[in-house]
Amino acid sequence: MKHLLSTKDLSRDDAITLLDIAEDMADVSTREVRKLPTLRGKTVVNLFFEDSTRTRISFEAAAKRLSADVINFSAKGSSVSKGESLKDTAQTLAAIGADGVVIRHPASGAPQVLATSGWIDAGIINAGDGTHEHPTQALLDAFTIRRRLHKAASRGKGLDGVTVTIVGDVLHSRVARSNLWLLTTLGAEVTMVAPPTLFPMDMTGWPAAVSFDLDDAIDAGPDVIMMLRIQQERMNAAFFPNSREYSRRWGLDDERFARLAPTSIVMHPGPMNRGLEISSAAADSAASTVLEQVANGVSIRMAALYLLMSGDREES
Amino acid sequence: MSRIVLNQAEITRALTRISHEILESNRGPDNLVILGIPTRGVALARRIADIIERIEPAAAPVASGSLDVTMYRDDLAHTRTRTPSRTLVPASIDGATVVLVDDVLYSGRTIRAALDALGDHGRPAIVRLAVLVDRGHRALPIRADFVGKNLPSSTEERINVHLLEVDGDEFVSIDGGSAE
Numbered sequence: 001m002k003h004l005l006s007t008k009d010l011s012r013d014d015a016i017t018l019l020d021i022a023e024d025m026a027d028v029s030t031r032e033v034r035k036l037p038t039l040r041g042k043t044v045v046n047l048f049f050e051d052s053t054r055t056r057i058s059f060e061a062a063a064k065r066l067s068a069d070v071i072n073f074s075a076k077g078s079s080v081s082k083g084e085s086l087k088d089t090a091q092t093l094a095a096i097g098a099d100g101v102v103i104r105h106p107a108s109g110a111p112q113v114l115a116t117s118g119w120i121d122a123g124i125i126n127a128g129d130g131t132h133e134h135p136t137q138a139l140l141d142a143f144t145i146r147r148r149l150h151k152a153a154s155r156g157k158g159l160d161g162v163t164v165t166i167v168g169d170v171l172h173s174r175v176a177r178s179n180l181w182l183l184t185t186l187g188a189e190v191t192m193v194a195p196p197t198l199f200p201m202d203m204t205g206w207p208a209a210v211s212f213d214l215d216d217a218i219d220a221g222p223d224v225i226m227m228l229r230i231q232q233e234r235m236n237a238a239f240f241p242n243s244r245e246y247s248r249r250w251g252l253d254d255e256r257f258a259r260l261a262p263t264s265i266v267m268h269p270g271p272m273n274r275g276l277e278i279s280s281a282a283a284d285s286a287a288s289t290v291l292e293q294v295a296n297g298v299s300i301r302m303a304a305l306y307l308l309m310s311g312d313r314e315e316s
Numbered sequence: 317m318s319r320i321v322l323n324q325a326e327i328t329r330a331l332t333r334i335s336h337e338i339l340e341s342n343r344g345p346d347n348l349v350i351l352g353i354p355t356r357g358v359a360l361a362r363r364i365a366d367i368i369e370r371i372e373p374a375a376a377p378v379a380s381g382s383l384d385v386t387m388y389r390d391d392l393a394h395t396r397t398r399t400p401s402r403t404l405v406p407a408s409i410d411g412a413t414v415v416l417v418d419d420v421l422y423s424g425r426t427i428r429a430a431l432d433a434l435g436d437h438g439r440p441a442i443v444r445l446a447v448l449v450d451r452g453h454r455a456l457p458i459r460a461d462f463v464g465k466n467l468p469s470s471t472e473e474r475i476n477v478h479l480l481e482v483d484g485d486e487f488v489s490i491d492g493g494s495a496e
Binding site: 001017020021023024027031032033035036037038066155306307310311312 | 387398
């Protein structure tokens, strides 16, 4: 694997290999010494053009557990705010000697540009680009589902026949897109639920069932219900009248949560808007995987960094 | 062409002898942890632990497991990306006598990586090394304590170890080399 830019072009075998390696990485975090010498002498740059403390510290923890050196670069207060182009930033990082670049960017496709432009010869990991993809989030979600369903016997398995309902701002959500491609590649059946205004105009080619009614979707008894965050920062138009109405119709409130099967899994990528898309009772319940998702995120990112940065880059 | 150097019965005999030698040097089965290096070392470690249990039926079962060394190798940057195997270290190894088990001992680099990996799991009192085949050509100051068969070989030759658990058949063979 040379770059990790999207889950759409990830094959089932590659995805399962990555999830299996993440299982090994998760074992490392239970040991006495929670560190591997694997990427000693390599440098990972966290290049964040958008604020994301959670994703950044997750990647930072992952790189440090593999003994890589980590440089954090955030656009705020840096040369970028002085007008530096992506090209100049990339070439600067290349000159510093970056072996891997984790990039988050508000523009869809920025990681792709970095990977194909030839400005820098490093492994590129997409940590979220615009409304396009966020592959490591989808991988950690799939990993979390697999672990809940199969526990210690997870290795080698896909998610065949698992029903996943994704609820919320599908229009803006890169998490929803990455999950859709990955989960269906792994054999899961995906239903998407949102207000009509928060679906993209054209969803041809999306292998998902579409619904506007959360109550119907809950009564269908999904194995997994994944609540997306209402992203206030992207709400530059009136997609729904007000947050109370959204919460009433598309939020996982206490009453809807009580109707879920006891074996159902409730997921949220975080950070949560408690009381808006998810109630506190649901978020803090035993069905909720919110904190597991955070812990698994480090394992998934270790696996991705390992696959991208070990091995001879000429031969891969 | 390929030449068989150990058949199934000979492999079983060698492992039985190694098990006895381990018991002798450890003065019994207490405090022993047998750790195999994937892939075939794990199967060998399991067998040695089973044989020891048969020899010493009164003692507590001997712990066996696997120790993957992929993440500790010194050649990660120079070959294609390796897929790691599972590490399963039973309980605590602090103060234990750990016997590392591998199929073939060659340069010694795998064992070097295994020693580093072991150190991250705890602090054994003693670490010993058992191998089915020692083919020579060491690149590091490492030697085996228990050897199934010493097999002087040229670097052009290839040693193949097949085990029932992994390959479905069982033998050690040698092939290649300029003499043939």
